[in-house]
Amino acid sequence: MSILTLSFTTVLVLIALSISKTQKIHLEKDIIIGVIRATLQLSLIGIVLTYIFKVDNWIITTVILLLMIFNASQIAAKRGGQIKDTKKTAYVSIFLGASITIAILVITGAISYSPSEVIPVSGMIVGNSMVALGLTFKQLNNNFKNKYQEVEIKLALGATEKTASIDLIRDAIRTGMQPSVDSMQTLGIVQLPGMMTGLILAGQSPVLAIRYQIMVTFMLISTVSIATFSGALITYKRYFNARKQLNRSMI
Amino acid sequence: MINVEDISVARNHQTILKEITLSFKEGEFINIMGPSGSGKSTFLKLLNGLESFNGGVIRYDGRDILEIDPIDLRREVGYVFQVPYLFGEKVRENIEYPIKLGKLELDEDYVTEMLTSLNLKKEILDKKCKDLSGGEQQRISLLRSLMLRPKVLLLDEITSSLDPINTKLVEEFIKDIYKKYHITIILVTHSVEQAKRMGSRTVFFKEGTVFMDSTTEEFFSHQQKDFIKEFIES
Ligand SMILES: Nc1ncnc2c1ncn2[C@@H]1O[C@H](COP(=O)(O)OP(=O)(O)O)[C@@H](O)[C@H]1O
Ligand SMILES: [Mg+2]
Numbered sequence: 292m293s294i295l296t297l298s299f300t301t302v303l304v305l306i307a308l309s310i311s312k313t314q315k316i317h318l319e320k321d322i323i324i325g326v327i328r329a330t331l332q333l334s335l336i337g338i339v340l341t342y343i344f345k346v347d348n349w350i351i352t353t354v355i356l357l358l359m360i361f362n363a364s365q366i367a368a369k370r371g372g373q374i375k376d377t378k379k380t381a382y383v384s385i386f387l388g389a390s391i392t393i394a395i396l397v398i399t400g401a402i403s404y405s406p407s408e409v410i411p412v413s414g415m416i417v418g419n420s421m422v423a424l425g426l427t428f429k430q431l432n433n434n435f436k437n438k439y440q441e442v443e444i445k446l447a448l449g450a451t452e453k454t455a456s457i458d459l460i461r462d463a464i465r466t467g468m469q470p471s472v473d474s475m476q477t478l479g480i481v482q483l484p485g486m487m488t489g490l491i492l493a494g495q496s497p498v499l500a501i502r503y504q505i506m507v508t509f510m511l512i513s514t515v516s517i518a519t520f521s522g523a524l525i526t527y528k529r530y531f532n533a534r535k536q537l538n539r540s541m542i
Numbered sequence: 543m544i545n546v547e548d549i550s551v552a553r554n555h556q557t558i559l560k561e562i563t564l565s566f567k568e569g570e571f572i573n574i575m576g577p578s579g580s581g582k583s584t585f586l587k588l589l590n591g592l593e594s595f596n597g598g599v600i601r602y603d604g605r606d607i608l609e610i611d612p613i614d615l616r617r618e619v620g621y622v623f624q625v626p627y628l629f630g631e632k633v634r635e636n637i638e639y640p641i642k643l644g645k646l647e648l649d650e651d652y653v654t655e656m657l658t659s660l661n662l663k664k665e666i667l668d669k670k671c672k673d674l675s676g677g678e679q680q681r682i683s684l685l686r687s688l689m690l691r692p693k694v695l696l697l698d699e700i701t702s703s704l705d706p707i708n709t710k711l712v713e714e715f716i717k718d719i720y721k722k723y724h725i726t727i728i729l730v731t732h733s734v735e736q737a738k739r740m741g742s743r744t745v746f747f748k749e750g751t752v753f754m755d756s757t758t759e760e761f762f763s764h765q766q767k768d769f770i771k772e773f774i775e776s
Contacts, residue, residue, distance in 0.1 A: 440623070440625075440627050441627060441629050443592065443623075444623060444627055444629070445629070445639070446592065446612075446616065447590060447592060447616055447620075447621040447623075447687075448616065448617075448639060448640045448643060448686065448687070448690070449613050449614075449616045449617040449640060449643050449644065449690065450613075450639075450643055451613060454643065532594070534591060534594055534608075534612055535591070535612040535613065536591065536592055536593065536594060536612070537592075539553070
């Protein structure tokens with residue numbers, strides 16, 4: 292696909308713009324900003340990636356990976372509301388999920404620790420963990436707000452903080468993992484994932500593309516489960532104080 | 543058995559309890575009364591470590607409460623909340639919960655005996671929690687708090703959502719276990735009539751302080767402070 296052909300596809304944007312305009316949806320400005328940002332950001336990252344792939348230095352690769360996790364944890368933490376230290380928690384949790392998954396992929400030889408393989412793979416798992424962890428934080432917070440009575444009754448019966456809130460914790464992890472599990476079940480029927488589509492369009496054989504996609508699916512579910520599990524298990528403690536009482540400023 | 547010395551509680555820069563000093567002997571049956579918002583629930587929760595305090599000391603059996611693991615304390619000092627709340631799907635889960643926490647064996651005879659004095663059939667254990675009436679839920683909540691055979695029982699307006707028949711049932715049950723197991727009972731109540739029927743001592747809270755502490759008989763006698771007279775008559 293040439294740049295010229297690509298520029299013809301802006302017709303698609305014009306369709307969206309005209310719908311927004313004629314139907315008074317008032318998204319024209321956002322659409323234009325979105326188109327410009329997407330084009331600029333992607334072009335820029337294209338240049339950066341070309342450079343990084345060429346240098347092929349494991350330190351730079353690792354720094355990029357840590358930066359991705361950092362950005363993702365800032366966004367996931369927003370869903371945590373007033374919970375303390377969610378940024379740190381999110382960072383640790385996504386880091387844990389991503390590093391375990393990448394380590395397994397590298398050890399089994401599925402990918403090599405080179406920027407052209409690690410960076411795209413990390414982008415996917417970090418992005419998914421970010422969304423999943425955000426959901427887990429939000430659900431845990433809602434659960435404590437709605438069920439603090441149940442938690443307090445269990446404390447009054449002599450339960451530890453963890454036992455008293457285990458149902459809330461499990462529900463929050465489940466909520467975070469659910470979208471990944473759902474999308475895993477509909478892969479190939481409802482959706483052809485972006486990465487596979489990209490590979491096929493770029494001329495790879497569908498069989499190879501699918502093989503990679505299966506790997507991506509497995510690594511997504513593993514990272515998401517590790518990140519939500521770690522996130523919930525660190526975060527529930529914030530709802531209690533040292534005297535094993537509910538932290539009332541949190542509920 | 544419980545000594546509260548100079549206890550104060552503040553939340554969000556607002557004083558909820560102010561320099562409370564009270565002591566409760568083993569085997570006493572105490573009523574706590576007072577207008578709503580006077581700090582009764584907060585006080586009760588201090589005694590089994592569900593709330594924290596800002597100043598003073600609470601001693602349980604001579605030991606500073608802050609040096610006791612809250613979990614151990616809560617197993618000896620049971621608490622029943624104002625609004626009955628059963629968790630899980632089946633009623634049985636509620637009864638077994640404290641037992642499993644304590645890694646104990648379920649004493650079937652004890653459960654049967656308690657259910658009988660609560661005027662409940664054994665089959666109720668296999669019912670779904672949501673199918674129980676409010677009165678039944680509160681009686682199960684009581685039984686749940688008694689599964690660990692606490693030495694002290696804190697009851698926070700537990701009959702306030704019950705009809706007169708259920709109230710009577712619960713009152714009789716409490717008096718029964720009080721006699722039988724020599725439990726120390728602290729009962730918060732808004733009902734003057736209930737206070738007369740229950741504890742032998744009555745403590746009256748007003749705006750976070752102890753306004754009066756006397757025998758229940760004296761409390762309801764005629765030479766009374768105006769504020770309490772108003773409260774009783776309202
Ligand atoms: N966590 C809290 N934060 C702020 N205020 C509280 C908190 N808990 C209770 N209060 C306030 O403390 C006062 C006493 O409450 P409470 O102990 O429930 O009284 P009572 O049981 O006598 O009605 C009330 O004014 C209540 O609004
Ligand atoms: Mg109260």
